[in-house]
Amino acid sequence: MTLSKGFKSIMDTVKAEIWSQTTGKVALMLLILLVALGIAAAIMLPPNFVQVWNDLKPWGLKPKNVPPQWASIFGYACAPHYEVDLRGVTYRTNITGNEVVIRYILTYDFIANGYPQGIAVSIDGFSLSAAQSFKVTVNIIRPDNVKVPEVISYLTIPIGMNIRVDGALLNPDSMKLASTLVTLYPQLLTIANVYDIAMKYTIYLFSKFSNATGILPLTGTYKVEVIVSAMYSNIPTAKDVDKLITAIRSSNSFGFAIIGTCYGALGTDYRGRDLFEALFFGLPIALLIGFGTAVATTIIGLFAGLVSGYYGGLIDEFIQRFVDVLGSIPQLPILILLAVAIQQTYGAHPNKPFIMLMAILGALIVFGWGGLAIVVRSMTLSIKSEAYVEAANVVGASNWWIMRKHIIPQLLPYIAAQMVYATPSAILIEAGLSILGLQHGLPTWGGVLADARIYGNIAYWWWIFPPGIAISVTSLTFVLLGLALERIAEPRLRRV
Secondary structure (H helix, E strand, C coil): CHHHHHHHHHHHHHHHHHHCCHHHHHHHHHHHHHHHHHHHHHHCCCCCCCHHHCCCCHCCCCCCCCCHHHHHHCCCCCCEEEEHHHHHCEEEEEEECCCCEEEEEEEECCCCCCCCCCEEEECEEEEEEEECEEEEEEEECCCCCEEEEEEEEEEEEEECEEEEEEEEECCCCCCHHHHHHHHHHHHHHHCCCCHHHHHHHHHHHHHEECCEEEEEEEEEEEEEEEEEEEEECCCCHHHHHHHHHHHHHHCCCEEEEEEEECCCCCCCCCCEEEHHHHHHHHHHHHHHHHHHHHHHHHHHHHHHHHHHHHHHHHHHHHHHHHHHHHHHCHHHHHHHHHHHHHHHHCCCCCHHHHHHHHHHHHHHHHHHHHHHHHHHHHHHHHHHHHHHHHHHHCCCCCHHHHHHHHHHHHHHHHHHHHHHHHHHHHHHHHHHHHHCCCCCCCCCHHHHHHHHHHCCCCCHHHHHHHHHHHHHHHHHHHHHHHHHHHHHHCCHHHCC
């Protein structure tokens, strides 16, 4: 049979046996959708996404523990998140005395639906030589034309001959900012004390004040001045200006953000990581865990049970006793010991997440095929005693020919149903292990739920429901497919 004819035969069987059932239609449509999304996610997955996901630096400017943007429909106070990569923004330069100054002018449109979570500048991998000091200043000009100076102010000096800034997340000095606001608006002291203003500085920074109404959101366009300057011992030249610009552009991160209170399609977690990315890029991992474990355990269980039932004798005894031994070993303690050993052995190794995932998959496969082997053995014993099998033996057919032509085809419907049911089981086991603390570091749905259990609370619904729904829909897909295949494996289940 040619490949095209074999594929056509499979498609005809799917159409006649599965697509003809309602559960089969739903299962196939969901399966096609999941596989298509999984392939798209695998293609779009950045090569260093696992390292980025587990690193604190890339998420420094993102809002923490916030719901998705569409949560405003349900009454959540959502301030817009504003983030700018200063490495690609238009700037102005000038030299004042011994100082090179680079000035960025940004605009932030504030709407009265909640106050921002904070203000920050992120700098990482910045390196500048021959300068005496390096300074970053952020000024904000409000819609009432009042300038709030030095909302953020950061100054550093060189160590040796080089200025180096790594992993710096610059936030306002809240007490200093509160004092500045009180100086600009003395009436603030009739509304709140300096300590309260410092604790909730974004509320007062983005509000208007009056003795009659207290504080109200000051909507409109806010201008933001981000001033980057470097001081030199002598009058700087154009070469020094180019060095400062190059240092900014070649840094790993140089950004500014007014941190909002809603973000993205599915919100963020305690680190500010985008949960939509976790669910999207976690899909191919979930399918790999499910399909990989199911296919491997099915193949091993099929051939172990087939050989055991067909040949019998010492081979049968050995395989069945081996299955008994595997069944008596508790799986969870083995997985815990395996995970701890890998964590201690590989530490911060970049490949540790993949090694741990492969180890967990290997353990699931080793302990997952025994039950299927027992069932296949009993079915093989029954088929082996049929007259047509004995007739094939009499005419000299080989054992492999008999198994391939007479036994395996009768096992396939049951085997397919069992493989389909095993897929969601493997996904659920991996999720359960993550929730128990055996996390490999990959952005899986179980890992997101585990983080929600440890670092979140019940109010963070956007952190709990999406991965739970994703696991449920994936499991439902294979359960429905299994129900459709059951009617092929067991004709008595078919409706007349």
